[in-house]
Amino acid sequence: MAPLRRRAAVAVSLASAFALAASACASGSGSSGSAGPTTVKFWSMPYWIGQDGKVKELVDEFNASQDKVKVELTLLEWKDGRDKIKQAVAAGKGPDVWLMNNGLDLDYLKSGALTPLDKLGYTAADTGRFLPLAKVNEYEGKMYGVPLSFDVGVLLYRTDILQQYGFTAPPKTWDELKSTAAAITTKSAEAGKKVSGWQFKGMDDHLNAINSVWESFLCQAGGALTTADFKTSTQNTEAGRTAMDYMRSFYTEKISPTGTSALNGFISGDVAMFPFNQSVIANIKLGGAKTEGKWAVAPMPVGPKSGCSMVGGQSLVAGSAGKNPGGAGAFMRWLASPERSARYMEYHGIFPYDLGKVDPAVKATVDGKVKADPNWNAIFEQLGRNTPDLLLQDRHAFQARWDAQKANIVAGVNGQAPVDKALKTIDDLVGQALAKE
Incomplete structure (x- = not known):
């Protein structure tokens, strides 16, 4: 507090x-x-x-x-x-x-x-x-x-790795994302050099990134950060549980390794796909020969309700x-x-x-x-899917929310806390801050 x-x-x-x-x-x-x-x-x-x-x-x-x-x-x-x-x-x-x-x-x-x-x-x-x-x-x-x-959340993917394992296009839905990532993780391990098919940025050494990533997946599940009047936190909902259960499944099913850097792993070829805002492209390009001609951008895979993402x-x-x-x-x-x-x-x-x-x-x-x-083209397609709503909600109790999410989204996704408890803790902490506004 x-x-x-x-x-x-x-x-x-x-x-x-x-x-x-x-x-x-x-x-x-x-x-x-x-x-x-x-x-x-x-x-x-x-x-x-x-x-x-x-x-x-x-x-x-x-x-x-x-x-x-x-x-x-x-x-x-x-x-x-x-x-x-x-x-x-x-x-x-x-x-x-x-x-x-x-x-x-x-x-x-x-x-x-x-x-x-x-x-x-x-x-x-x-x-x-x-x-x-x-x-x-x-x-x-x-x-x-x-x-x-502006920034929007997009999908970054290694074209060389996807092609190596038989995928000619990036995934377009949550189901395709998970099946594609699982196939790459499994087949690469069988071949003797494991490549993680997917990593959520923020489940690595850049903890603060989990806030933007979480906002994208919550939005795709049909969720919101607050009620329309900005007075009540609304993450412990069906949409919140759907988003966190989906994210958690990548770790319970051993598709993603907790702690692996999404960006660094992507540059080195140890991570095939990750989500973040498009300006991270500038960092990817610093990889030089490690990344040149080996990656691309796609719109976010569409979730149960939409293909929206964070805006920044x-x-x-x-x-x-x-x-x-x-x-x-x-x-x-x-x-x-x-x-x-x-x-x-x-x-x-x-x-x-x-x-x-x-x-x-x-x-x-x-x-x-x-x-x-x-x-x-992919970036502007993603831009067109987004509205100001989440960012207008996010300015209310901003610091309390981002601090609460850094601890509890990671704990809920990696299995350190039950999903309901993680989301309720966020709502409780953010709710206290909203009540003071």
């Missing part, structure tokens, strides 16, 4: 800090009368997957492109960057613009710590160009975050205490523009704009990237 108390304290601090900031701005201290370019402080984690230096390159490019706004970048680490931003904002020393997950953080939204986009120079026509999934950044009728790119990705937000909303908005419109988002496709971030509403030159760039890499 200590994490819940700390989270509540941060929310109170955010509310207090921004009440004071609003008062200061109302009295006129929020304007900037200094000569020279407006300074905008930008704090970010290295969201360009696989190339940490790219964010600085982009900021330098923006600064060189004009002389009205100067952006000062503070690059943080993923392990604690979000916490550092929240602590700084609560102390009244936060940045003007910062990186946040798509879906946004409810503490910031409820405390009034963020500036709505219409106060940053965005028009209805601007926000209307985004894909419908951008609704994940809305709160009480206003949009607060600008998506840089990154957005930009601006603090409501910032003294230069015009400068912050100008930088955000540049960094999250269609032109830049087309470049983010280089690390397989999903283009967040409606292609029918962007400049023809940008559309041509996106179309060219899709034509050059057929994996994009």
Whole structure:
């Protein structure tokens, strides 16, 4: 329960800090009368997957492109960057613009710590160009975050391994996924070099990944994270039990080995298939000759109710205490523009704009990237299966849920806890946090 108390304290601090900031701005201290370019402080984690230096390159490019706004970048680490931003904002020393997950953080939204986009120079026509999934950044009728790119859960598979064991196409349903994985695991062991047909990312050394993976399978079973009013956790349901029983069967039937790294095993050829968001492609490509020409992407296998999956990705937000909303908005419109988002496709971030509403030159760039890499067809097919619903639910009691799932989904799937108990524990812990909102 200590994490819940700390989270509540941060929310109170955010509310207090921004009440004071609003008062200061109302009295006129929020304007900037200094000569020279407006300074905008930008704090970010290295969201360009696989190339940490790219964010600085982009900021330098923006600064060189004009002389009205100067952006000062503070690059943080993923392990604690979000916490550092929240602590700084609560102390009244936060940045003007910062990186946040798509879906946004409810503490910031409820405390009034963020500036709505219409106060940053965005028009209805601007926000209307985004894909419908951008609704994940809305709160009480206003949009607060600008998506840089989206993530969706997809199926990554080794084409060489599937072909070796007689499969010419990836599995399309839960039943096909399980039978394909079981055949590869069994036949490879009989041949003297066992290859795991499947691994759930998150049941390995990247424990946090189980949250995104679980969300995909819960969704495919017809489940939800909360009720429609966001007040009750709903994982201990028929859909939750269906999803966990299915995931658990891969371990009880010895198809998957608990603890094997999905990503590392995939790169080395010891894992044939795994699910995760499409931006993991950037990591797979780092495998060089181990993976080149030996893998592909498919939409998620369809479950009992649908083929949906998790939705994620990154957005930009601006603090409501910032003294230069015009400068912050100008930088955000540049960094999250269609032109830049087309470049983010280089690390397989999903283009967040409606292609029918962007400049023809940008559309041509996106179309060219899709034509050059057929994996994009599968990614965009998966994108079309998803709605904002789960991510809007996930922002409520987010930290409590992700902490509870990391422990209890793994315990339920690997057999350390009964399925009903694991799911009930999640609902109990998340329910306590929801009751405090």
